[in-house]
Amino acid sequence: MSDKNVLVIGGAGFIGLHVVSQLLDDGWNIRIFDNMVRGDRDRANELVKTGRVDVVDQDIRNGVSIMEAMRGYDYVIHLAADSINKSVADPATSFDINVVGTHNVVSAAAALGVKRVVYASSASVYGDPEKLPMHEDDRLNPLTPYCIGKRTGEDILGYYQRRSGLSWIALRFFNVYGEGQKTTAYYTSVINHFVNRLKNGDAPVIDGEGKQSMDFIHVTDIARAVVLSLTAEEADQAINVGTGIDTSVAELARILIDAVGVDVEPVFNPRDVLVSRRAADVERAQRVLGFVASVDVRSGMTRLVQNS
Numbered sequence: 001m002s003d004k005n006v007l008v009i010g011g012a013g014f015i016g017l018h019v020v021s022q023l024l025d026d027g028w029n030i031r032i033f034d035n036m037v038r039g040d041r042d043r044a045n046e047l048v049k050t051g052r053v054d055v056v057d058q059d060i061r062n063g064v065s066i067m068e069a070m071r072g073y074d075y076v077i078h079l080a081a082d083s084i085n086k087s088v089a090d091p092a093t094s095f096d097i098n099v100v101g102t103h104n105v106v107s108a109a110a111a112l113g114v115k116r117v118v119y120a121s122s123a124s125v126y127g128d129p130e131k132l133p134m135h136e137d138d139r140l141n142p143l144t145p146y147c148i149g150k151r152t153g154e155d156i157l158g159y160y161q162r163r164s165g166l167s168w169i170a171l172r173f174f175n176v177y178g179e180g181q182k183t184t185a186y187y188t189s190v191i192n193h194f195v196n197r198l199k200n201g202d203a204p205v206i207d208g209e210g211k212q213s214m215d216f217i218h219v220t221d222i223a224r225a226v227v228l229s230l231t232a233e234e235a236d237q238a239i240n241v242g243t244g245i246d247t248s249v250a251e252l253a254r255i256l257i258d259a260v261g262v263d264v265e266p267v268f269n270p271r272d273v274l275v276s277r278r279a280a281d282v283e284r285a286q287r288v289l290g291f292v293a294s295v296d297v298r299s300g301m302t303r304l305v306q307n308s
């Protein structure tokens with residue numbers, strides 16, 4: 001096997017399939033490890049036909065199977081997780097997958113001498129930010145079992161770096177959107193909600209003044225940051241992956257009205273809402289990964305509407 005071989009855990013999911021596609025373009029051989037609870041099995045099986053992808057249908061909670069699947073692979077991308085929606089309803093399962101499962105992945109990587117682990121963390125580790133843009137060294141305040149699990153995943157990587165010299169990068173993804181996303185996606189469900197209304201000719205309804213904002217980043221940019229992280233010279237740190245721009249819900253509604261091309265005005269539903277805002281400090285991603293987001297929100301959303 002060439003030395004460009006990578007195990008993509010959670011590789012059949014929304015972000016994973018975009019990552020695998022860019023890895024193929026970049027000449028990598030790929031093993032997808034996914035239990036298919038949210039994965040697209042058909043798409044994964046199609047990728048096998050390239051001759052450079054194979055699929056292991058297993059669970060990261062099974063430490064033996066993760067160790068066996070990782071043997072012979074020099075690089076690991078870990079994207080598997082239980083979703084934020086489910087973590088509040090069932091914290092035990094969330095910790096089992098996101099903490100114990102992640103420990104299985106990271107300890108196996110350390111034991112097998114993997115050259116780099118790239119881990120999907122989340123901007124939600126910051127909690128409600130005290131200032132914008134959000135910097136990697138800001139205080140972390142994870143609020144749900146999912147967010148606690150993500151922060152713990154970063155800590156587990158740090159532990160195996162100190163203990164065994166494991167090289168890692170944790171990417172704190174901001175609000176990812178794009179083709180292939182499930183309609184139940186937590187932070188970005190507002191996109192789907194607005195688009196469905198607009199396609200029926202109905203106006204988007206906004207709670208409050210629509211000032212709450214997100215840093216929407218297109219999934220192809222996220223995938224590029226993941227691939228760059230495999231070979232970045234500087235490692236062993238968390239890195240934000242966002243555009244650096246906060247887009248308010250009111251602005252999003254305008255963008256989607258234009259993208260769908262209907263003649264409606266957003267309806268504001270006056271009530272008190274908690275105005276949370278998000279924007280990534282993107283300096284570290286640029287310096288360490290050479291990464292700058294390339295898809296602006298207007299063109300990314302327009303592309304999404306056209307392809308959905």
Ligand SMILES: NC(=O)c1ccc[n+]([C@@H]2O[C@H](COP(=O)([O-])OP(=O)(O)OC[C@H]3O[C@@H](n4cnc5c(N)ncnc54)[C@H](O)[C@@H]3O)[C@@H](O)[C@H]2O)c1
Binds near residue numbers: 079121
């Ligand atoms: N989508 C976002 O906006 C966003 C934001 C921040 C962080 N993230 C993180 O990025 C990663 C990928 O997110 P996504 O949106 O592609 O999610 P996704 O649910 O589409 O993909 C996750 C994949 O992991 C697999 N999986 C889940 N539990 C597993 C287990 N126990 N064993 C093996 N495989 C398992 C699923 O089948 C799925 O294919 C996740 O870790 C997520 O927490 C996503």
